[in-house]
Amino acid sequence: MAKHAERSLLDRYAVHAGQDAIQQLRQLARPLSGLKVVHVNSTRQGGGVAEILVKLVPLMQELGLDTSWEVIEGNDDFFACTKSFHNALQGKNLRIPEPLLRVYEQVNAANADKLRPVLEAADFVFIHDPQPAPLLSHCTERRGRWIWRCHIDLSHPYRPVWNYLRQFVASYDASIFSLEAFAPTLPHPVFIIPPSIDPLSEKNQPLTEREVRKVLEEFSIDPNRPMILQVSRFDRFKDPLGVIQAYRLATQFVPSLQLVLAGGGAVDDPEGEGVLREVREAAEGDPDIHVLSSGHYSDRTINALQTAADIVLQKSLREGFGLTVTEAMWKGKPVIGGNTGGIRLQITNHRTGFLVDTPEGAAMRIRYLLFERHRIGQIGNNARELVRQSFLNTRHLREYLTLMVALLHGVEDRIELE
Amino acid sequence: MVDFAIKDCTLAIVATGRRAQTLRELRNILRDIHPGCVYHHFWGTLLRAQFSDREFNNDFATWCHHSLHDNRAAERLAVIDPADYADMEGLRQEVIEVIDERLDETELMLFARADQQFHFVRSVIVVFDTYRRVADPAEFVHLLPELSIGSIFYHFIDARRREPVGVDDFRAWLLGLGQEYEGLCGALAEVDPYFESLFVLRSRLAELFAEHLGATQPDTPPAPSRGG
Numbered sequence: 001m002a003k004h005a006e007r008s009l010l011d012r013y014a015v016h017a018g019q020d021a022i023q024q025l026r027q028l029a030r031p032l033s034g035l036k037v038v039h040v041n042s043t044r045q046g047g048g049v050a051e052i053l054v055k056l057v058p059l060m061q062e063l064g065l066d067t068s069w070e071v072i073e074g075n076d077d078f079f080a081c082t083k084s085f086h087n088a089l090q091g092k093n094l095r096i097p098e099p100l101l102r103v104y105e106q107v108n109a110a111n112a113d114k115l116r117p118v119l120e121a122a123d124f125v126f127i128h129d130p131q132p133a134p135l136l137s138h139c140t141e142r143r144g145r146w147i148w149r150c151h152i153d154l155s156h157p158y159r160p161v162w163n164y165l166r167q168f169v170a171s172y173d174a175s176i177f178s179l180e181a182f183a184p185t186l187p188h189p190v191f192i193i194p195p196s197i198d199p200l201s202e203k204n205q206p207l208t209e210r211e212v213r214k215v216l217e218e219f220s221i222d223p224n225r226p227m228i229l230q231v232s233r234f235d236r237f238k239d240p241l242g243v244i245q246a247y248r249l250a251t252q253f254v255p256s257l258q259l260v261l262a263g264g265g266a267v268d269d270p271e272g273e274g275v276l277r278e279v280r281e282a283a284e285g286d287p288d289i290h291v292l293s294s295g296h297y298s299d300r301t302i303n304a305l306q307t308a309a310d311i312v313l314q315k316s317l318r319e320g321f322g323l324t325v326t327e328a329m330w331k332g333k334p335v336i337g338g339n340t341g342g343i344r345l346q347i348t349n350h351r352t353g354f355l356v357d358t359p360e361g362a363a364m365r366i367r368y369l370l371f372e373r374h375r376i377g378q379i380g381n382n383a384r385e386l387v388r389q390s391f392l393n394t395r396h397l398r399e400y401l402t403l404m405v406a407l408l409h410g411v412e413d414r415i416e417l418e
Numbered sequence: 419m420v421d422f423a424i425k426d427c428t429l430a431i432v433a434t435g436r437r438a439q440t441l442r443e444l445r446n447i448l449r450d451i452h453p454g455c456v457y458h459h460f461w462g463t464l465l466r467a468q469f470s471d472r473e474f475n476n477d478f479a480t481w482c483h484h485s486l487h488d489n490r491a492a493e494r495l496a497v498i499d500p501a502d503y504a505d506m507e508g509l510r511q512e513v514i515e516v517i518d519e520r521l522d523e524t525e526l527m528l529f530a531r532a533d534q535q536f537h538f539v540r541s542v543i544v545v546f547d548t549y550r551r552v553a554d555p556a557e558f559v560h561l562l563p564e565l566s567i568g569s570i571f572y573h574f575i576d577a578r579r580r581e582p583v584g585v586d587d588f589r590a591w592l593l594g595l596g597q598e599y600e601g602l603c604g605a606l607a608e609v610d611p612y613f614e615s616l617f618v619l620r621s622r623l624a625e626l627f628a629e630h631l632g633a634t635q636p637d638t639p640p641a642p643s644r645g646g
Contacts (some may be wrong), residue, residue, distance in 0.1 A: 019564070028544070190433040193431075271520040401428075
């Protein structure tokens with residue numbers, strides 16, 4: 001810890017992203033120096049957005065931007081409503097009762113009363129996801145630019161819910177989506193900024209061999225035999241049954257193979273419980289299939305499993321961006337991924353992994369990699385390099401800064417700073 | 419002698435909400451799409467990290483190959499050199515011409531999968547000064563490996579659409595310094611900017627400067643493996 005205290009956060013990132021990338025951030029931030037930036041979301045801990053902000057905010061501060069992070073407060077009904085938003089925006093046909101929508105609006109009005117001075121004084125306000133989206137409508141004296149950052153896959157939203165939220169979002173100065181395919185048409189500039197991973201987080205920092213071994217022992221995984229891994233919820237779109245089928249096809253040629261399926265519990269998801277039951281039935285009788293589903297696994301545990309795996313699978317049938325793919329690639333693993341969504345942005349066949357459409361395709365690639373084992377290292381190195389270049393949070397920060405400069409200059413095609 | 423001013427650039431990507439699933443749709447949208455989209459799909463896309471071979475050079479050709487599986491269209495679109503066109507309108511017309519020619523000769527209507535449509539986006543390019551100045555070309559031997567890929571993009575690729583059109587900034591500067599740099603200029607002219615990642619390009623440029631102007635090879639950052 002003492003060693004970290006001596007170095008700035010930017011310097012710590014330079015180790016991973018390169019000094020040139022950090023120098024570029026410093027230069028790009030110069031015209032934004034001293035501007036007031038406020039990020040708003042609905043939780044300070046847990047969830048992908050908080051994970052991003054916990055580093056993005058101090059990095060922006062270190063670059064000279066006067067940055068703060070506000071969190072809105074809500075009651076159980078508010079969060080029940082926003083959870084339904086989340087599911088509906090990702091495609092579930094969910095009617096949200098009117099009383100819950102009124103709670104959503106009232107909670108935002110109450111939060112606006114508290115945050116109004118900070119928000120109206122800011123030069124840039126980043127509102128993350130639907131929870132705080134109506135805040136803008138309560139800040140009539142705002143002077144800065146307001147940006148709605150949507151972290152959700154909005155490619156197939158349930159229309160009535162999106163149309164309800166759209167009324168709040170349309171008034172923003174800009175919005176940000178993770179992929180082109182997620183972006184709806186809105187009456188303001190819609191920026192595309194893919195997500196990223198944090199190389200300094202517990203999920204992604206290098207672990208000692210001892211720690212990795214300990215995790216393998218905990219789950220009775222043999223460290224001396226090949227292991228393939230999929231980390232994901234037990235959800236049909238992640239195709240865990242297809243992964244088991246691919247494993248079985250591959251074991252005909254690699255009998256020593258082990259499969260680990262690691263995912264969170266499915267306590268509040270009846271469909272997920274059903275999928276998990278089917279996965280357990282399919283795995284029954286095979287001691288080399290490890291279904292890890294009993295509750296929440298720590299980031300370090302998942303990190304250890306990814307580090308130990310020979311090959312990582314993400315055989316999704318439908319996927320948002322697929323950050324588990326990025327995490328595995330950062331650990332130098334070849335990933336066999338479903339030919340869908342953001343996975344396609346990360347994987348190029350034979351370069352950084354393999355894209356597959358069927359369990360048979362996944363089995364063929366597993367066999368190939370375990371037969372040509374030197375390819376595991378080659379592809380894994382390329383994969384790590386691609387993540388270093390494109391999917392670390394320093395790139396994410398650079399694109400936020402670029403967007404801010406663009407908004408200050410009217411989103412012209414070409415902006416030449418003095 | 420005028421010093422070389424090192425600049426840097428970054429891109430913001432802006433969605434247009436317009437997408438194509440067939441070659442005809444691609445052509446129809448191209449007719450009236452924002453010129454910034456033509457820039458992005460030819461030039462801006464080169465600033466994205468990429469590990470696939472850039473055999474198709476631009477997004478239109480890549481989409482025809484990977485999503486429409488129309489290799490004739492892909493190959494013809496791929497040979498369009500955007501540096502040959504003084505402005506985006508000329509480039510737009512050439513792309514439309516090539517697509518029209520392909521549409522005339524084929525009776526097949528090829529569709530991309532619903533999740534592999536062509537999404538038109540445009541770039542906002544932000545150019546900024548690094549305040550680094552180079553007086554002697556030999557300084558580049560040690561400086562080039564330290565430049566960001568944004569600087570490489572700006573001076574070696576984006577430069578080709580600025581005056582003098584078709585020439586990168588390094589050559590444009592060196593040519594004004596005298597005949598002694600003709601050899602290096604010739605070598606730089608041989609570097610095709612469209613097939614390699616910017617990281618590999620940076621290493622290649624550093625090697626050329628070292629070969630022609632430096633006694634020792636600079637410590638270049640490792641270029642990513644080509645995965646062969």
